[in-house]
Amino acid sequence: MDFRKFMQEHTVVFDGAFGTMLQKDGQPTGTVPERLNLTDPERIARIHRAYAQAGADVITANTFGANEKKLGSREECGRAVRAAVAIAREAAEGRFVALDIGPIGQLLEPMGTLTFDEAYDIFAHVVEAGKDADLILIETMADLAELKAALLAAREHSDLPVLCSMTFEQSGRTFTGCAAACFALTASPLADAIGVNCSLGPAQLLPVVEEIARWTDKPLLVQANAGLPDADMHYDVTAEEFTKAYRAFLKRGVRIVGGCCGTTPDYIRGLRALADKTKPVSRSRRRRAAVCSATRLVPLDGVRVIGERINPTGKKAMKQALLEENYEYVQRQAIEQAEAGADILDVNAGLPEIDERAVLVRLVREVQAVCDLPLQIDCGKADAIEAALRRTAGKAIVNSVNGEDRVLDAVLPVAAKYGAAVVGLTMDERGIPKTAKERVAIADKIVARARTYGIPAEDVYIDCLTLTVSAEQAQARETLEAIRAVKKRYPVKTVLGVSNISFGLPNRQIVNTAFLTAALFAGLDLPILNPNVPENMQAVAAFRALSGQDKNCAAYTETYGNVQVTSSVLSKNAAPAATPADGSDGEQIFRCIRKGMPEAAAVCEKLLDSLPPLQVIDEYLIPALNAVGDAYEKGTLFLPQLIAAADSAKLCFDAVKKRLPAGGAERGTIVLATVKGDIHDIGKNIVRTVLENYGYKVIDLGKNVPPETVAEACERGGVRLCGLSALMTTTVPAMEETIRLLRERCPACRVMVGGAVLNEDYARKIGADWYCKDANVSAKVAQFVFENGAPVPALR
């Protein structure tokens, strides 16, 4: 019988713990159990048979840790998996056999070194090796990105039913912080059943399962531990108590049960009896609109702001950042918008000069690394959308489709596959209709078509489109009317970019604020705007208070209770107020930088009023930094003080740069990277800060950077100086390899290295030009290379 069908009609009983049984069988701890599939198949079969006799419907093959990272090679992994499925098949005697997939055992980027694509590849191989199983069980996952890689690998390399579970702590989150609701929203579209396993006993898991149930229609799966272990790894819930606790799960509609650590055939016998005497309960729930990242759920039960800043259209600095692959700028924009109160971030890579697909994927990765807001993938190309959705850990919004069949049929299947929400623009091949009525008609079509692809109305966000009021004055009303009509007809959400309304008018914000407010009252749920503009967030806060979303106006009072709101002219770029009172500007800037005071920027502005920018750099900023560097070297300042000084000098440099043509202040370009296999980048980041504040342009390639990427960046830019960092002896070989490749491909580029285990000898041995014991030395090397600074003798 097909497992999917079986699952619909029965309460399915899985088997119990494997490791626990192996230990009882006298297997030494620490051995890799999957190797036994090849060396001692009978021992494995014995355990399977015991569970089969206890009444399990599904026998889980001994493949939990069978991946190439744990077993050492792909071949070994393939052999172990094939053997395990064959052993299980025979021992199962007609019962279902599950291919078991556990975590790879290494953290994915950005916190670890494994990439999403590598993880996908590892899982795909396991899935193919285990194709003779009846179903796939992906379990004990802690990282939503890793789970998604596994789910996609399973979906795309087999037609078997896929069940998945994550492991939660009592807090309702996994070790990596993934919340139960976020797991449910993200995994449901890709799995046949979802649930929880391991970590806790059944009683503690109940609230987690209840939370998951609120966010999914898929059958639920529970494989609890036999309680919690003591120091000798004995578990505290007996088979009887275990079975009794499972009653609560079955009552709540859980359809797949089994045991994890500490459980034995006795526990499974209990579950068998319970399942046999309990009639399966069907679940119902109230569907709610929501999006999420791995760690943050954003229910759309009120106005939610979509931050629009990560979009090059009409934004010079963002455009330049994307062209130069300056993702640091992008990350800063993400953080700034989050701090300003955005709930969701739009990401857009629509520039004709760049590979939109590749850059969109990169944007997703970089923004997720520093910010926990859900994303809106702003793109019209189905392949680029799909590439971005794959790598999004969470449930995203796709922006957008419109009423054209061609667009609907290209994009909706992609959104449906990943369970993304989708923005529908009320326009089609004929353009934007002039009347609200016609726009509503297009909304009708989009909602209906989405439904045929399995996308429910609460995941469709209709955009009634803003036109420019100075050009088409009657259109503002039509937009508002269309929002009202759409909200009346469907349980959909509405989305709208507002700032277009004021194009061509003076003091645009006045009109923007008014239109935003009007749109919110018409039923706008998701304004797309710049959250860094205070008036925008003020209008949203006021609406939340006026509409009752903000109970007792508490959030409004909290935000605006202790501030004085002045006109927008003074808002975000206002200069720091305090300026030191005594001494000349030169002395002041010196003191401010040395003390790491942000006021340095104001003094710098004053200097810039009377001196040419380059002179300010040469005569004030660089000497101040050199003095700080000398003080650090002598030991009168220590590291945090050096860095604080660099931070405040950076503010000065930013002020100077504004008065120079692009690139006019750059003293040279330096590529920095923490080498492949190493994620310890704090030292490299300090070096970057210091170098930038000497006015060098730093191309920071980040951490865990492959040698080829470093060589390519140096080659492309004709770069003359490259800095590499590595923490431990185990990552120095990657540094050596990088230097070798640099010598080959960019012989003119000189290399400085640093890191905890390095010293001059070691640096010489791996072929570096300079060893930098700290950031200060790296600045000296740069001054020597680019500006005839004092000689810094090279190694060798």
Added chain:
Amino acid sequence: MDIDRNEFLRYLGWKGQDTDEAFLRKLDEAAKRCLQLAEPRSAVRRFDLDGMTLAGTDFTLEGEDIRRHLQGCRAVYLFAATIGIRVERETARLTRRSAHEALLFDTAASCAVESYCDDICAALSADCGKRLTERFSCGYGDFPLQAQRDICNLLRTDARIGLCCDESFLLTPRKSVTAVVGITDGPAAPAQSGCGHRCAACTKTDCAYRR
């Protein structure tokens, strides 16, 4: 688990330089934020020693230094501790805001994990009623960094506390520790922190913390 201000300063490389109120306030803020975000978890297991092999396993402690360190011990605690991934995320975020804030926060996290390890060792010592040796970690002396993988496997740190060992044998999340602690025959004594700072007897002459 706490973050001692002097310890914090020492980690930052402080050697008596002038500091002002504003700076110290920043230290305290970083420490407070770090303790708020830390999610300390640990996995410990006791093993009898069979020579230098952990009884019931295939894992042998390699190197002269650890042999010397464990002289006279008939059992060890293997332990792993982490303060979790939330701290890592905050460091990543701060790195984009300000190098200074990131440095302070990252250093606070280093202090926190060490302090957490001190707590665990104190509890273990109280538990077994014996004096414990100082913690000995992979990469100390000639005890190979590669052993980190075996310790993580034996303790199943990935499943139990979310701690992984990567291809370079480094731990993720970064602010984590694995170590071997010897159980001596002596009675429990007040706990020591870190290496114990017997600098004169130590062979690691290039240690940043050498006194």
